[in-house]
Amino acid sequence: MTDMLAIQDEIVAEFSSFDNWADRYEYMIELGKSLPLIDPKYKVDNNLIKGCQSNVWLHSETNDGKLIFTADSDAILTKGIIAILIRVFSNQDPDSIMEAKTDFIDKIGLKNHLSPIRANGLLSMIKELKMYAVKSKTRSN
Amino acid sequence: MLDINTIRKDFPILDQKVNGQKLIYFDNAATSQTPNQVVDSIVDYYKRTNSNIHRGNHKLSIQATTAYEDVRKKLHKYFNSRLPQEIIFTSGTTQSINIITLGYTDLLTSKDEVIVSEMEHHSNIVPVQMLCERTGAKLNVIPMDNQGNLILKEFDKFISEKTKLVFVSHVSNALGTVNPISYIINKSHEVGAKVLIDGAQGASHFEIDFQKLDIDYYTVSAHKMCGPTGTGILYGKEELLNKLSPWHGGGEMIDEVSFEKTTYGELPHKFEPGTPNIAGVIAFGAAIEYMDNIGLDNIQAHEDELLKYCTQELKEIEGLKIYGEAKNKIAVISFNVEGIHHYDLGSLLDQFGVAVRIGHHCAQPVMNYFKIPGTVRISFSFYNTKEEIDLMIKALKRAITMLQ
Numbered sequence: 256m257t258d259m260l261a262i263q264d265e266i267v268a269e270f271s272s273f274d275n276w277a278d279r280y281e282y283m284i285e286l287g288k289s290l291p292l293i294d295p296k297y298k299v300d301n302n303l304i305k306g307c308q309s310n311v312w313l314h315s316e317t318n319d320g321k322l323i324f325t326a327d328s329d330a331i332l333t334k335g336i337i338a339i340l341i342r343v344f345s346n347q348d349p350d351s352i353m354e355a356k357t358d359f360i361d362k363i364g365l366k367n368h369l370s371p372i373r374a375n376g377l378l379s380m381i382k383e384l385k386m387y388a389v390k391s392k393t394r395s396n
Numbered sequence: 397m398l399d400i401n402t403i404r405k406d407f408p409i410l411d412q413k414v415n416g417q418k419l420i421y422f423d424n425a426a427t428s429q430t431p432n433q434v435v436d437s438i439v440d441y442y443k444r445t446n447s448n449i450h451r452g453n454h455k456l457s458i459q460a461t462t463a464y465e466d467v468r469k470k471l472h473k474y475f476n477s478r479l480p481q482e483i484i485f486t487s488g489t490t491q492s493i494n495i496i497t498l499g500y501t502d503l504l505t506s507k508d509e510v511i512v513s514e515m516e517h518h519s520n521i522v523p524v525q526m527l528c529e530r531t532g533a534k535l536n537v538i539p540m541d542n543q544g545n546l547i548l549k550e551f552d553k554f555i556s557e558k559t560k561l562v563f564v565s566h567v568s569n570a571l572g573t574v575n576p577i578s579y580i581i582n583k584s585h586e587v588g589a590k591v592l593i594d595g596a597q598g599a600s601h602f603e604i605d606f607q608k609l610d611i612d613y614y615t616v617s618a619h620k621m622c623g624p625t626g627t628g629i630l631y632g633k634e635e636l637l638n639k640l641s642p643w644h645g646g647g648e649m650i651d652e653v654s655f656e657k658t659t660y661g662e663l664p665h666k667f668e669p670g671t672p673n674i675a676g677v678i679a680f681g682a683a684i685e686y687m688d689n690i691g692l693d694n695i696q697a698h699e700d701e702l703l704k705y706c707t708q709e710l711k712e713i714e715g716l717k718i719y720g721e722a723k724n725k726i727a728v729i730s731f732n733v734e735g736i737h738h739y740d741l742g743s744l745l746d747q748f749g750v751a752v753r754i755g756h757h758c759a760q761p762v763m764n765y766f767k768i769p770g771t772v773r774i775s776f777s778f779y780n781t782k783e784e785i786d787l788m789i790k791a792l793k794r795a796i797t798m799l800q
Contacts, residue, residue: 276747
């Protein structure tokens with residue numbers, strides 16, 4: 256497990272190397288293609304995140320006290336966003352996930368390119384990731 | 397021929413950069429832009445005339461009332477209604493439709509039937525469904541074919557003595573189809589049914605003569621025709637509107653008020669409770685004047701040219717599919733590119749400065765028909781140009797390459 260803040264710094268550094276939007280978007284598309292895909296059997300309505308303009312499915316499993324996230328979306332840019340989030344949130348313990356700060360999102364300039372509706376979708380994703388951590392903790396107690 | 401360069405000077409909003417790129421505004425079916433003349437009329441009103449209308453007895457109030465009522469007269473002439481009071485000011489098409497559906501609550505029973513079409517905007521579906529739920533009336537839906545035309549044979553089958561109301565859009569917002577409203581009106585009138593034409597997408601493109609078309613109800617949103625948001629009209633024949641109950645109570649709409657019995661005012665006041673959007677109505681008047689000066693014939697000819705040119709250019713793109721190819725359509729093009737989500741295309745076009753609409757366009761039944769979650773929708777207005785289309789096509793091709 257790498258420290259969540261270290262991963263966030265890494266992402267911020269990657270994004271700051273682009274000086275135009277097209278490169279930044281192309282990188283997001285690349286990240287979208289590398290998203291750890293959800294098992295088709297979990298790609299069900301129950302795992303859909305509400306508040307996104309495209310469909311986003313999210314699933315989590317626990318491995319050795321850590322949460323492993325997988326996801327999918329029908330839009331590639333959305334897959335890119337969720338891939339960034341999963342890189343930060345996956346393979347962490349529930350406490351770290353629950354307490355995680357997410358100001359790195361502002362730092363990578365992503366929000367400037369999201370309309371309020373899309374930004375809401377991003378917040379819904381973060382909320383959902385944290386909810387999985389809460390649920391996992393409640394179960395283990 | 398329109399002098400587009402001169403016209404565009406009236407729209408400073410078009411002359412700006414977004415996301416560092418020259419703005420190309422192709423979302424006119426959602427809202428059209430507002431020329432200086434219309435913006436100035438709002439500013440002038442608040443600077444010189446602002447006052448409450450109808451009840452005041454002082455100079456400013458009389459001026460405001462006259463300006464407000466002059467717009468009613470202007471719209472009465474523009475749309476050729478029989479009487480000025482048949483023009484009711486509302487907040488827009490959605491409210492106009494709801495005034496009718498609420499007004500019919502006491503007039504329908506479970507023995508009656510209502511017709512809508514499959515290609516309606518949600519605002520011409522949901523209020524009708526609610527009316528049917530309140531009254532028990534049966535709802536029949538006119539289906540469409542894969543080109544985006546209503547199947548009139550099916551409409552003919554639904555029409556009977558039981559039919560009381562028909563709700564159809566003049567133009568489909570998602571597909572651009574111009575519906576055969578004369579046929580639908582005549583056929584409905586044969587059995588005594590009344591027809592509401594949702595004109596949200598119609599009034600900005602065609603000259604409409606309410607009397608000549610024998611229209612019962614017609615709805616308009618000012619912001620789709622160079623006017624401000626939050627303003628529109630409901631047109632209804634006097635004898636029909638007189639039969640409907642008022643939808644909201646309040647000041648301005650009464651004849652006399654006492655705790656024993658309140659009586660309602662005459663048209664149009666019966667349907668205009670409270671202080672209306674006075675500045676909006678006055679600006680709507682300025683917008684009608686502006687469009688009238690350019691001429692709807694000129695507007696239509698220019699928009700048709702843009703539609704043809706853009707359709708041709710889009711069809712050159714591999715894997716691009718256009719939804720809605722009715723022979724009679726306005727300058728709206730809905731499309732998708734194989735293997736790419738409309739959200740991704742819309743996001744990248746936005747980065748290229750191109751404003752389009754993505755999603756289901758408040759017409760989910762249309763999307764269900766084509767079994768798609770949504771489309772990218774381009775819609776033109778008279779101030780758009782072929783050069784903008786060229787830039788958009790270039791941006792679109794680049795976006796497709798990035799996403800594939």
